[in-house]
Amino acid sequence: MTARIVVVGAGMVAHRFADSLVSRAEQDISLTILGEESRRPYDRVGLTRFFDGAGAEDLELDPAVLEDPRIRLVTGDPVAQIDRAARTVRTASGAELGYDHLVLATGSSAARPPVRGAEHPGCFVYRTLDDVEQLKAHVERRASQLGRPVRGVVIGGGLLGLEAAGALQGLDAEPTVIQSSDRLMSAQLDLPAGAVLRRLIEQRGIAVRTRTRTTSVLAGEDGEVHGVVFDDDTVLETDLVVFTVGVRPRDELARAAGLVCAPRGGVEIDPSCRTSDPDISAIGEVASFEGMCVGLVAPGYAMAEVAADRILGGGATFAGYDLSTKLKLSGVDVASFGDAFATTPGALDVVYTDPVSGVHKKLVLSDDAKTLLGGMLVGDASAYGALRPLVGGALGGDPAAYLMPAGGVEAPTAELPDEAVVCSCASVTAGTIRGAVHEEGCTDVAGIKACTKAGATCGSCVFAIKGLVGAELAKMGRSVSTALCEHFEMSRAQLFDAVRVSGLTTFSSVIERFGRGRGCDVCKPVLASILAVLVRGHVLDGENATLQDTNDHVMANMQKDGTYSVVPRMAGGEVTPEGLIVIGEIARDYGLYTKLTGGQRIDMFGARLEQLPEIWRRLVDAGFESGQAYGKSLRTVKSCVGSTWCRYGVLDSVGMAVNLELRYRGLRAPHKLKLGVSGCARECAEARGKDAGIIATAQGWNLYVGGNGGATPRHAELLVEGVDDETLIRTIDRFFMYYIRTADKLQRTAPWLEALEGGIDGLREVILEDSLGICADLDALMAQHVDSYQDEWAATLADPAKLARFQSFVNAPSTPDPDLAYVPERGQVRPASIDERRSGDVLIAGTTLEVRR
Amino acid sequence: MTAQTLDPATAPEASWLRVCRVADLEVERGRAALLGSTQVALFLLPDGSVHAVDNHDPYSGANVISRGIVGTRGEAPTVASPMYKQVFDLRTGACLDTQGKDPAALRVWPVLLQDGDVHLLCGDAR
Numbered sequence: 001m002t003a004r005i006v007v008v009g010a011g012m013v014a015h016r017f018a019d020s021l022v023s024r025a026e027q028d029i030s031l032t033i034l035g036e037e038s039r040r041p042y043d044r045v046g047l048t049r050f051f052d053g054a055g056a057e058d059l060e061l062d063p064a065v066l067e068d069p070r071i072r073l074v075t076g077d078p079v080a081q082i083d084r085a086a087r088t089v090r091t092a093s094g095a096e097l098g099y100d101h102l103v104l105a106t107g108s109s110a111a112r113p114p115v116r117g118a119e120h121p122g123c124f125v126y127r128t129l130d131d132v133e134q135l136k137a138h139v140e141r142r143a144s145q146l147g148r149p150v151r152g153v154v155i156g157g158g159l160l161g162l163e164a165a166g167a168l169q170g171l172d173a174e175p176t177v178i179q180s181s182d183r184l185m186s187a188q189l190d191l192p193a194g195a196v197l198r199r200l201i202e203q204r205g206i207a208v209r210t211r212t213r214t215t216s217v218l219a220g221e222d223g224e225v226h227g228v229v230f231d232d233d234t235v236l237e238t239d240l241v242v243f244t245v246g247v248r249p250r251d252e253l254a255r256a257a258g259l260v261c262a263p264r265g266g267v268e269i270d271p272s273c274r275t276s277d278p279d280i281s282a283i284g285e286v287a288s289f290e291g292m293c294v295g296l297v298a299p300g301y302a303m304a305e306v307a308a309d310r311i312l313g314g315g316a317t318f319a320g321y322d323l324s325t326k327l328k329l330s331g332v333d334v335a336s337f338g339d340a341f342a343t344t345p346g347a348l349d350v351v352y353t354d355p356v357s358g359v360h361k362k363l364v365l366s367d368d369a370k371t372l373l374g375g376m377l378v379g380d381a382s383a384y385g386a387l388r389p390l391v392g393g394a395l396g397g398d399p400a401a402y403l404m405p406a407g408g409v410e411a412p413t414a415e416l417p418d419e420a421v422v423c424s425c426a427s428v429t430a431g432t433i434r435g436a437v438h439e440e441g442c443t444d445v446a447g448i449k450a451c452t453k454a455g456a457t458c459g460s461c462v463f464a465i466k467g468l469v470g471a472e473l474a475k476m477g478r479s480v481s482t483a484l485c486e487h488f489e490m491s492r493a494q495l496f497d498a499v500r501v502s503g504l505t506t507f508s509s510v511i512e513r514f515g516r517g518r519g520c521d522v523c524k525p526v527l528a529s530i531l532a533v534l535v536r537g538h539v540l541d542g543e544n545a546t547l548q549d550t551n552d553h554v555m556a557n558m559q560k561d562g563t564y565s566v567v568p569r570m571a572g573g574e575v576t577p578e579g580l581i582v583i584g585e586i587a588r589d590y591g592l593y594t595k596l597t598g599g600q601r602i603d604m605f606g607a608r609l610e611q612l613p614e615i616w617r618r619l620v621d622a623g624f625e626s627g628q629a630y631g632k633s634l635r636t637v638k639s640c641v642g643s644t645w646c647r648y649g650v651l652d653s654v655g656m657a658v659n660l661e662l663r664y665r666g667l668r669a670p671h672k673l674k675l676g677v678s679g680c681a682r683e684c685a686e687a688r689g690k691d692a693g694i695i696a697t698a699q700g701w702n703l704y705v706g707g708n709g710g711a712t713p714r715h716a717e718l719l720v721e722g723v724d725d726e727t728l729i730r731t732i733d734r735f736f737m738y739y740i741r742t743a744d745k746l747q748r749t750a751p752w753l754e755a756l757e758g759g760i761d762g763l764r765e766v767i768l769e770d771s772l773g774i775c776a777d778l779d780a781l782m783a784q785h786v787d788s789y790q791d792e793w794a795a796t797l798a799d800p801a802k803l804a805r806f807q808s809f810v811n812a813p814s815t816p817d818p819d820l821a822y823v824p825e826r827g828q829v830r831p832a833s834i835d836e837r838r839s840g841d842v843l844i845a846g847t848t849l850e851v852r853r
Numbered sequence: 854m855t856a857q858t859l860d861p862a863t864a865p866e867a868s869w870l871r872v873c874r875v876a877d878l879e880v881e882r883g884r885a886a887l888l889g890s891t892q893v894a895l896f897l898l899p900d901g902s903v904h905a906v907d908n909h910d911p912y913s914g915a916n917v918i919s920r921g922i923v924g925t926r927g928e929a930p931t932v933a934s935p936m937y938k939q940v941f942d943l944r945t946g947a948c949l950d951t952q953g954k955d956p957a958a959l960r961v962w963p964v965l966l967q968d969g970d971v972h973l974l975c976g977d978a979r
């Protein structure tokens with residue numbers, strides 16, 4: 001006989017329940033879902049995306065689930081009554097339906113506080129798609145009536161209130177958040193963390209009032225809301241009010257049917273998710289477990305799984321609530337997880353606070369400081385995805401390492417135990433993800449999402465998932481997909497050969513032949529680089545101009561405020577006094593901040609797009625050429641002064657450095673290339689930290705390759721020893737070209753060499769013993785590069801079509817970006833911080849920067 | 854959004870502003886335009902359509918979107934911010950790849966192409 005299962009409520013948890021039930025049921029079942037809202041189940045967690053342009057269709061939860069023939073979905077007809085004796089439900093429209101098992105998934109409704117006037121039409125709650133549609137319409141209508149930005153008051157400063165305030169800002173409204181307690185997000189944050197959050201919220205342009213209760217909403221004769229009154233009798237003018245003061249479980253049906261409900265609301269359930277009537281379960285926000293209802297989706301999903309399992313005869317139990325949350329407000333990073341308030345007896349706190357940059361992090365540890373119990377992260381929650389799965393487990397390492405500024409902490413996915421929950425929204429463990437890689441053949445995050453639902457809800461764990469998948473594939477001896485992007489199945493090395501062999505010369509022809517679509521920010525710069533080596537056109541010639549990454553786009557290095565820095569070449573670090581004077585004059589005339597680079601040359605910062613050609617005109621006239629500091633290409637050849645001046649110098653290191661820099665200048669590569677030449681074994685040029693390092697000895701030059709400074713330092717390895725100039729140069733030629741031909745995108749020589757078959761010995765076989773028979777090709781390609789070099793900036797200045805691209809605005813070609821602002825620092829300028837702009841302490845506006853000529 | 858169906862004459866409350874000529878734009882290489890104090894990034898696509906979105910990048914706070922790489926993600930025409938590489942749908946302004954950050958969108962302006970001129974629908978009439 002078919003088991004008739006009826007679900008009341010068609011929200012997120014009901015959808016998950018349906019998915020779980022039908023995907024696992026082997027017996028005959030029929031499932032009817034009765035929803036009150038007139039829509040198919042949608043992503044309430046992502047509701048705010050509505051203000052970013054997501055329509056109702058975009059928010060709909062996976063429709064494929066409900067297409068199962070065993071499922072019937074009825075929308076727009078709420079259940080009005082349950083008859084437990086007859087085991088039937090009756091809907092508002094009068095339909096009657098029998099059940100063998102009933103599941104209550106009625107969620108909650110948004111609470112409206114007892115405030116006078118809260119029923120005026122300009123008052124809103126923030127729970128359903130209808131709510132946000134009405135809110136948006138109101139803001140737009142009032143804005144056009146009033147002819148000014150609309151002001152909005154959000155009452156309730158929790159997660160939802162802050163999200164709503166952000167949404168109002170997105171509608172160009174000016175929000176104020178009113179919180180009755182002493183801090184924002186008081187359910188997740190303690191006082192110090194709340195104080196840091198408040199500053200971040202205010203910096204984002206959202207006004208905040210704490211310890212403030214609202215007593216009434218004022219409306220004018222036209223019925224429009226125009227203010228709110230607080231308990232100290234002050235009035236705040238506003239054009240609308242959004243209440244985000246909490247939710248009430250929708251337990252009215254259950255109460256009327258005599259099911260046991262908790263004193264504070266919600267239908268009581270046991271660990272099997274059964275109510276006091278064993279034929280009725282309750283799941284999601286309407287369910288009260290151990291006296292508590294929780295307004296988060298992850299525990300609801302866990303209950304859905306339990307209820308489905310029980311109906312199918314399993315023995316699953318609900319383990320209790322995980323209250324971890326992350327705020328979804330752009331630019332304000334906040335997360336709270338586990339025992340954030342340190343309520344466990346003997347718990348220890350480790351706190352890191354940096355009030356200047358607005359970061360506050362706290363970890364809660366067990367009394368022996370070994371087990372992670374929970375934490376709060378404000379201002380930088382990048383460690384959330386890595387830390388939350390570790391709750392209840394050993395922290396493995398110095399806790400402080402997790403609190404230090406971002407960048408330092410690698411997600412510790414490799415050591416995650418199988419039972420650690422990686423995605424709390426869908427409650428997926430590390431073991432499940434590993435299983436999906438092994439048994440279901442998942443090879444990327446998208447696959448894991450489709451297969452396990454991990455990472456599909458809030459997305460805060462995708463980096464952790466990525467790490468896990470990569471580690472599992474590596475363990476299986478499989479490499480992660482080498483496809484460049486959705487437009488090319490090939491790796492960069494394969495594509496390089498495809499372009500070389502086919503002789504194609506343009507991006508359009510390459511993507512038409514070897515790829516699909518129109519390309520993207522991943523494949524376009526890769527092809528720009530490949531074409532630059534094989535075809536050698538100018539970076540701004542024709543279609544090439546549309547392929548270039550950030551810096552190559554205008555042949556300068558973009559800085560944080562969108563202006564550029566300019567670096568002329570100073571081969572080998574040599575510069576004449578006249579050259580220095582010209583650079584000094586240009587920097588002074590354009591008010592550029594000037595600094596020496598690590599590569600022995602001079603960087604001038606703060607040049608605007610439309611100033612680049614004028615600046616370069618003066619540089620080129622003075623004999624300078626592009627330094628390609630912007631390119632994934634040869635940067636500099638650093639040198640010590642060598643035998644020409646130095647008492648210890650063995651060979652002429654500067655002469656060799658200049659020689660090499662002029663040979664490889666402009667050579668595009670998968671990543672930047674740096675060289676160093678030292679005149680003796682003292683190694684003052686730090687050449688072994690470079691992609692190619694050359695050190696003079698009494699026997700000749702030693703060449704070291706694959707070195708790296710930066711974040712992952714590596715000493716270069718000895719390739720050849722005691723060679724003459726000619727051999728040295730030929731060896732570097734081949735090393736570079738072999739690297740350019742075979743490396744992956746954005747792979748420096750150090751990891752390339754590490755991954756290369758046979759390592760340094762393998763490299764030696766290919767480029768010295770010609771084991772692949774490609775040396776003649778490599779030599780020829782480098783010879784073509786050397787012969788066809790042209791200064792990109794001089795060529796640009798000679799071409800009006802290229803110059804037109806440097807206009808600041810198409811309708812105002814020489815008007816500077818009006819938003820640029822600077823403050824003085826140590827006798828020069830730097831971009832103003834957000835605070836400085838807001839406080840008006842900006843002393844130098846970009847537009848009024850005086851230019852002397 | 855080549856809103857050829859939107860006719861300035863039938864939308865009197867909407868202020869269509871002429872910004873430049875289509876010929877001033879290059880296929881798949883953006884240009885910034887200045888509307889009062891607002892900066893718009895204009896993109897001409899291979900199909901001849903023109904899209905207008907914020908030049909202001911919500912992730913970096915800099916006015917740089919017009920200098921991003923134009924491409925596609927699935928069916929969506931996109932631009933990638935040159936600063937931190939978030940990818941936006943040119944049709945809706947929605948962020949398709951937040952690079953692990955929270956979602957933030959670009960504003961989108963309706964575009965009208967008429968007699969080789971690019972017009973944007975400006976003001977609150979949107």
Ligand SMILES: Cc1cc2nc3c(=O)[nH]c(=O)nc-3n(C[C@H](O)[C@H](O)[C@H](O)COP(=O)(O)OP(=O)(O)OC[C@H]3O[C@@H](n4cnc5c(N)ncnc54)[C@H](O)[C@@H]3O)c2cc1C
Pocket residue numbers: 008009010011012013014034035036037044045046047048077078079080105106107108126127128160163250253283284285286294295296297298300325326328458
């Ligand atoms: C803006 C917003 C942002 C959020 N962000 C997050 C977040 O980041 N993380 C997180 O974990 N949670 C978040 N939440 C909470 C999350 O959305 C809820 O926890 C989740 O939706 C609960 O699912 P549910 O199915 O229990 O209830 P709901 O999704 O509310 O679904 C219940 C459904 O039942 C219907 N119903 C009620 N009574 C009846 C009846 N008698 N007959 C028929 N149907 C009925 C209701 O109309 C409703 O459609 C957010 C919520 C909002 C509003």
